Amino acid sequence: MAADDLALVPNASAGISTVYAALDRRRSGEIVVTDHGYGAVTMGAERLARDRWDGGVRTARVPLDADEEQACEAVFAELSEATDLIVVDQITSATARRLPVERIGAEARRRGIPLLVDGAHAPGLLPAPLSRLTCDFWVGNLHKWGCAPRGTAALVARGPLRERLYPPIDSWGAEDPYPDRFDQQGTVDATCYLAAPTALGFIEHTWGWRRARRYMDHLAGYAAQVIGAAFTELTGADSSVDVGMPVPGMRLVRLPEGLGATRVEADALRDRVARELGVEAAFTSFGGIGYLRVSAHVYNTAADYEYFAETCVPVLAEWARAARGRHGAP
Structure with a gap:
């Protein structure tokens, strides 16, 4: 350039x-x-x-x-x-x-x-x-x-x-x-x-960008696996997402029905999770389905996502059940 x-x-x-x-x-x-x-x-x-x-x-x-x-x-x-x-x-x-x-x-x-x-x-x-x-x-x-x-x-x-x-x-x-x-x-x-x-040079000199991207991609894949498995165990629904042309360092996990189906609902869920669970997470929606968008960087570790799976996923599953109940869904 x-x-x-x-x-x-x-x-x-x-x-x-x-x-x-x-x-x-x-x-x-x-x-x-x-x-x-x-x-x-x-x-x-x-x-x-x-x-x-x-x-x-x-x-x-x-x-x-x-x-x-x-x-x-x-x-x-x-x-x-x-x-x-x-x-x-x-x-x-x-x-x-x-x-x-x-x-x-x-x-x-x-x-x-x-x-x-x-x-x-x-x-x-x-x-x-x-x-x-x-x-x-x-x-x-x-x-x-x-x-x-x-x-x-x-x-x-x-x-x-x-x-x-x-x-x-x-x-x-x-x-x-x-x-x-x-x-x-x-x-x-x-x-x-x-x-x-x-800032850009710090990543290069400390880890190297190529190595950093490999780490981020591996960690994001692990995060989606462990969080998705936690949702599936509680809900019985498949939380995996088939994304065409995936990118390194980012993944989607499908949320239980009742959560984040629109942009407004996804933004409200993000704010509620931050307020009540003390976790910053990205929730998105596409085609009427809510997703957790998982991202990973060099400052993240597997423990971050294991904590989310163990602590936040059960709460999210309960919120989803409550939301479906309010709308008369099972």
């Missing part, structure tokens, strides 16, 4: 909002997203298409267990002469899977459609997230797997459209070319940006 392709932004969503603000309607104002997209990003696409482009959003339905070919077919089926923009995740937040952004990028380029890749989870988790990837815009958070201070993300832009990108705050660098104009934004504290190389 060339240095002049990269601007630093507070987070992936800020980078995506920057792209949305810069683009004009060229065709019929349609934006193609997937049903795995991050909610705030999809809402931004809907607002752009509706309020500025007088268009709409088409959603590619990608089954959770879809392989690369099936995922491509689902996305390509929504493309047309009306498509002005494609927005797709490199690693999905809610469903912990990859999408074939390399093939989607090649098809987008062939059709002349700008592609925005949401790589929020990619830095650190993937060894080279921009390798072999053709896209107009890419965003990735450095404060997730990269362990940089919170509020550090990368916006990568290639091609002529990048000259339309401006930071959210107009400042004295506004007349500078991209990406220089992003370097000075009023009183924005750049400390987190300056600390990012040290």
